Amino acid sequence: MKQGRSLRAYAIGYLVFLYAPILLLPVFAFNDSKIIAFPLSGFTTNWFSEMWSDAQVWIALKNSLTIAASASILATTFGIFAARASQRYRFPGKGAAMGLIMLPLVLPEMIVAMSLLVVLLAVGVPLSIFTVILGHVLICTPFAVAILTSAFQSLDRSLEEAAYDLGETPVSTFRLIILPLVMPGIISSLLICFTISLDEFIIAYFLAGADTVLSAYIYSQFRFPARVPAMLALGTILVLVSICLLTVAEYFRRRGIAKTGGKDTGGFL
Amino acid sequence: MSDAKTMIEFRDVHKYYGDYHALRGISASIRAGEFFSLLGPSGCGKTTLLRTIAGFEGIDKGAVLLDGKDMADVPANKRPTNMVFQSYAIFPHLSVEENVGFGLRRDPRSKTEKAAAVAEALEMVGLKGFGKRAAHALSGGQRQRVALARALILKPKVLLLDEPLSALDKKMREQMQVELIKLQRQVGITFVLVTHDQEEALVMSDRIAVMFEGEIAQLADPETLYRRPNSKKVADFIGTMNFIPCQVLSESGGQIEVDAKGLGRVALSPDQCPPGNGDTAMVGLRPETLTLLYPGQTTAERTVEGLVDEVIYFGDMTYYDVYLGGTDVEVRLSMRNVPGRPILEVGSKVDVAWSPSALVLFR
Known part of the structure; x- marks a missing residue:
């Protein structure tokens, strides 16, 4: 009984530590002060309009969405091929090939970013959102393979x-058969890759060149205290969009399970 | 039946999985319109053999002929066979009628005609009115029927059944056995069934191939298989068989005389003596060919004294384990529990009647 109480306290403390900072985002986004500190001084939506009228935000957002959409679609497509091949066929060097595909999962992103930068510069490829997409496909593919392998695995041969x-x-x-049955896995893979790409910083920072992407832009704005509240407003919108996205994805996942009569085991999300 | 044409022919079929020799020279033919079973323990190659007919497994040597045509270069989707899978393989994202009509996708007939064919197939398997249901919401027996309808709607030359009843409970299984036999007679299609359940094979089949370790040990009709198994292994796999050590005394003109321990001298006709394969000589006797004589009963058969060692009551039957003729040879015999036949007690002295024609010699 006593142990149960302390475990509950631990769990609550853990969740507060995890999510309370996120709750501060909207609080200060609506606070009528440039200084991020309590006590709050009043309600305002100025920061949202400031953010909204910032042309740079829109360019960065468009770039980031382009990168995330391209990277998630490419990584998921590669993931389908790799997961299917590893599930269904035996071929020499399969273990090594799968190991190399999954390696970026544990490889420090810094190393991926640095080595890609060196190679791209040496080859003479100009840095742009295209090079960021390349890097993101590399780090997203292992996630796609992991998710899709379990989807293909649960398929009765x-x-x-x-x-x-x-x-x-x-x-x-x-x-007619395989694609519809692994569709929940594909949607889940697209979503995860999209999220990973969207908030990835190191590769985006190293490989974007003159193009601005959202994560790097937000970080750069934090150097100017006057810009911080507007960034918090942007962050608030991003949190809301994420929640909507996850809810929609979870809805489709559950519907997919209900439709095929499977048992809900919690899923990836 | 014997003049029916050959539907499937195996010619010295070999199959390897790496170093493992899964099929070791299978030669057999299955007749058109026959209910044929491949029976054997797990790992004997029966499912592999079935899958070579469907085209899911290639073969390394030999040939599989279907209706006189070599299937070597014909892929699974072009063969005139359809399969009922062990797991039924019902497409979970489709409705019952979409499942049943799946194979008609490339059929040039109109939508209405196809719908009528689906309805007819569903009615044939006793699922009339189930068309709109979600496939995953069906019970095991219903899934089985959907799988049957889906395979039969294409009117294949051969229907392949891979342990189709193994997932059902006993009652349901027995009911489906009878339904399958009726269905096979009704459609007249050649059925090839894979099963490890000897009772199921005996009940349903016109002929049975018993397989061990990638080879066909015996191919015969159920009665021959049961009464005249050609080896100790087959005899042991199908039903219960008492094995009694014996000595071969003389052999002349096919007639063989043996001295069986506890039974005495017996003359056996050639059909009771399958070719030997180097085993220790034994005679086999089914439990129901031995009869306990109750006081006052007489018999034209030979008798031997016995001592009841064990009584196993089964409701409709009682099994007795009996020592024969004062020896250590123990046999199991079965008696139907009809009125006037009390259950005997352990330790009773009895007379056991048996007939020499029921014996089979293994050596």
């Missing part, structure tokens, strides 16, 4: 054989 047996080709079997 005989479903595929049944479709063949009923006259379908390998391609139409993939489209």
Whole structure:
């Protein structure tokens, strides 16, 4: 009983530590003061309009969304191929190939960013959002493979054989049976990769060149105290968008499970 | 049946998984319209053999012919076979009718005609009106029926069944066995069933191939298989068999005389003596071919004295373990529990009647 109480206190403390700072974001975004400190001085929406009229924010946001969308789609596509191949086929060097694909998961991002920068400069590729996409595909693919492997794993092999047996080709079997059944995994992979790419800093900072991306832009603005409240307003919007995105993804995941009669095991999110 | 044409022919089929020799020279033919079973313990190659018919497994040597045509270069989706999978493989994201009609996607018929075909197939398997249901909401027996309808709607030349009843409970299984037999007679399609359940194979099949370690040990109709197994292994796998050590006394013109421990001298006809394979000589006797004689009963068969060692009551039957003729040879025999037959007690002295024609010699 006593142990239960202390564990509960620990869990509450842990959650407060994790989420309380995020709650401060909207608090100071609506606070009528340039100084981020209590006591609060009054309510304002000025910071939102300041942020809204900042042309640089919109450019950075557009770049970041382009990067996140491209990286998540590419990484998920590669992930589908890799996960399918590792689940279904045996080939020489499979272990090594899968290991190398998964390596960026544990490799310090700094090393990835530095080595990519060196290589790109040596080859003479100009730095832009395109090079950031390259880097992000590299770090997102392991996540996509991990998520999709479990999706392909839960697929009964005989479903595929049944479709063949009923006259379908390998391609139409993939489209009619496999794809719909791993769709929750694909959506979840797209979402995770999108999120990883969107808030990634090191690679974006190293490889963007003259282009601005959101994470690097926000960081750069924190050097000017007067700009901080507007960035908190931007952060507040990002939190809201994330919550909406996760809710939608979770809705689709649960619907997918209900539709196929599976048991909900909590999922990735 | 015997003049029916051959539907499936295996010609010296070999299959390797790496170093493992999974199929070791299978040669057999399955007739058109036959209910054929591949029976054996797990790992004997029966499922592999079935999958070579469907085209899911390639073979390393030999040939598989379907309706006279070599299937070597025909992929699974072009073969005139359909399969009912052990897991049923019902597409979980489709409705019952979408599942059943799945194979008609490339059929040139109109939508209405296809819908009628689906409805007909569902009615055939007793699922009329279930079309709109979600496939995952069905019970095991219903999934089984959907899988059957889905495979039969394409009117294949051969229906392949991979342990289709193993996931059902006993009652349901027995019911589905009868339904499958009726269905097979109704559609007249060649059925090839894989099972490890000898009772299921005996109940359902016209002919059975018993497989051990990648080879067919015996291919025969159920009665021959049961009454005249060609080896100790087959005899042991199918039903219960008492094995009694014996000595071969003489062999002339097919007639073999043996001295079986506890039973005495017996003359056996050639059909009771399958070719030997180097085992210690034994005679086999099924439990139901031995009969306990109750006081006052007489018999034309030979008798031997026995001592009841164990009584196992089964409701409709009682099994007795009996020592024969004062020896240490113990046999199991079964008696139906009909009125006027009291259950005997352990230690009773009894007379056991048996018939020489029920014996099979293994050596």
